[in-house]
Amino acid sequence: MPHTHESEEHQALREAVSTLGKRHGRNFDPDQLWADAAKLGYLGVNLPEAYGGGGGGISELSIVLEELGAAGCPLLMMIVSPAICGTVIARFGTDTQKQQWLPALADGTRTMAFGITEPDAGSNSHRITTTARIAAGGNWLLTGRKVFISGVDKADATLIVGRTEDARTGALKPCLFIVPRDTPGFEYRRIPMELQATEKQFELTLDDVRLPAEALVGDENAGLLQLFAGLNPERIMTAAFAIGMGRYALAQAITYARDRTVWNQPIGAHQAIAHPLAQSHIELELARLMMRKAAYLYDAGDDVAAGEAANMAKYAAGEACVKAVDQAVHTLGGNGLTSEFGLASLITAARVSRIAPVSREMILNYVSHQTLGLPKSY
Numbered sequence: 001m002p003h004t005h006e007s008e009e010h011q012a013l014r015e016a017v018s019t020l021g022k023r024h025g026r027n028f029d030p031d032q033l034w035a036d037a038a039k040l041g042y043l044g045v046n047l048p049e050a051y052g053g054g055g056g057g058i059s060e061l062s063i064v065l066e067e068l069g070a071a072g073c074p075l076l077m078m079i080v081s082p083a084i085c086g087t088v089i090a091r092f093g094t095d096t097q098k099q100q101w102l103p104a105l106a107d108g109t110r111t112m113a114f115g116i117t118e119p120d121a122g123s124n125s126h127r128i129t130t131t132a133r134i135a136a137g138g139n140w141l142l143t144g145r146k147v148f149i150s151g152v153d154k155a156d157a158t159l160i161v162g163r164t165e166d167a168r169t170g171a172l173k174p175c176l177f178i179v180p181r182d183t184p185g186f187e188y189r190r191i192p193m194e195l196q197a198t199e200k201q202f203e204l205t206l207d208d209v210r211l212p213a214e215a216l217v218g219d220e221n222a223g224l225l226q227l228f229a230g231l232n233p234e235r236i237m238t239a240a241f242a243i244g245m246g247r248y249a250l251a252q253a254i255t256y257a258r259d260r261t262v263w264n265q266p267i268g269a270h271q272a273i274a275h276p277l278a279q280s281h282i283e284l285e286l287a288r289l290m291m292r293k294a295a296y297l298y299d300a301g302d303d304v305a306a307g308e309a310a311n312m313a314k315y316a317a318g319e320a321c322v323k324a325v326d327q328a329v330h331t332l333g334g335n336g337l338t339s340e341f342g343l344a345s346l347i348t349a350a351r352v353s354r355i356a357p358v359s360r361e362m363i364l365n366y367v368s369h370q371t372l373g374l375p376k377s378y
């Protein structure tokens with residue numbers, strides 16, 4: 001894809017990551033790729049230089065994830081570890097938390113998972129019930145359940161979104177806690193998923209998990225601001241994940257359609273094959289423009305405008321990805337379903353970007369209410 005709207009630095013980063021991605025390819029070893037990407041400074045590209053990072057932002061980190069995805073080797077945990085957890089700690093953590101986590105997240109030696117989703121709350125985060133109580137000695141006691149939390153088995157800790165309650169209104173006051181994996185009372189169980197991915201999803205139970213006062217990231221009274229400082233990068237990075245995957249699938253289909261001949265010309269000469277591929281290319285390119293806008297606004301510190309753009313980018317990228325993968329599989333005919341070509345498993349993988357981290361419908365709700373000023377149905 002052309003990227004004329006990008007700076008030379010961004011183009012150079014894109015090309016360098018693409019080279020790394022192509023070296024690893026579709027049959028990549030995620031641990032090896034994680035280590036290689038970290039060594040080259042790609043995982044910590046958004047983290048502050050003072051803590052071992054590259055001093056860039058979500059713009060740079062999203063380029064890294066998109067290009068790895070386009071090469072067939074996306075790293076899902078990039079959405080979580082450097083983008084959500086790294087950003088939140090860099091923006092709101094204490095100096096000790098920064099020292100303890102940022103250099104290790106940047107050099108890839110440690111990773112952090114992120115848990116907000118709950119079985120009885122789902123898309124309605126205001127209903128989460130994981131509750132933090134203050135115990136003797138200034139400790140916290142955290143109790144609750146989470147579902148679909150990615151990468152908990154490998155992550156050194158999980159950043160858990162709990163709540164303290166506003167005594168007057170009962171409204172959600174989210175607060176974020178770093179919970180090391182081996183903390184007593186913290187248990188995780190793998191959820192069998194119909195996904196071919198190395199990152200697994202887990203159900204968590206937290207039963208009076210005792211944490212020191214320093215486990216709290218940021219201010220317990222900061223409200224939604226600190227949470228969205230992590231959720232907006234998550235949406236932008238999910239867009240990057242989806243665009244990368246869509247580009248990968250589309251490239252396979254284009255290569256195939258140029259060669260495969262069952263009449264007199266390659267199947268790519270039939271407009272029924274060519275036009276949907278062209279449409280997908282346009283839709284991915286448009287989604288990428290929106291993603292770049294969202295990343296730009298976020299990095300510029302405009303959290304409010306970035307929120308709207310991040311939602312729109314995630315929506316556009318998720319839809320473009322689902323469509324591109326569907327069309328790619330179809331373009332390959334029977335080969336679209338073979339293990340040799342490896343495209344069919346992307347059908348499930350592509351759907352993740354439509355449902356997570358915020359579903360298509362919840363984004364349409366957001367735009368209906370926040371942008372268009374229409375009334376709410378719920």
Ligand SMILES: Cc1cc2nc3c(=O)[nH]c(=O)nc-3n(C[C@H](O)[C@H](O)[C@H](O)COP(=O)(O)OP(=O)(O)OC[C@H]3O[C@@H](n4cnc5c(N)ncnc54)[C@H](O)[C@@H]3O)c2cc1C
Pocket residue numbers: 080114115116117118121122123124147148149150151195201352355356357358359360361362365378
């Ligand atoms: C592979 C994968 C990895 C994940 N990793 C993580 C992770 O690391 N950490 C984490 O915290 N979470 C993670 N999640 C969870 C993900 O964020 C949730 O699945 C998502 O937020 C949707 O919540 P839900 O599954 O409970 O669906 P529900 O909220 O139950 O929604 C079900 C359906 O109803 C629709 N719906 C709900 N409310 C409305 C409404 N008001 N109007 C219209 N439609 C509505 C939704 O759009 C959806 O289609 C992951 C999920 C998957 C699949």
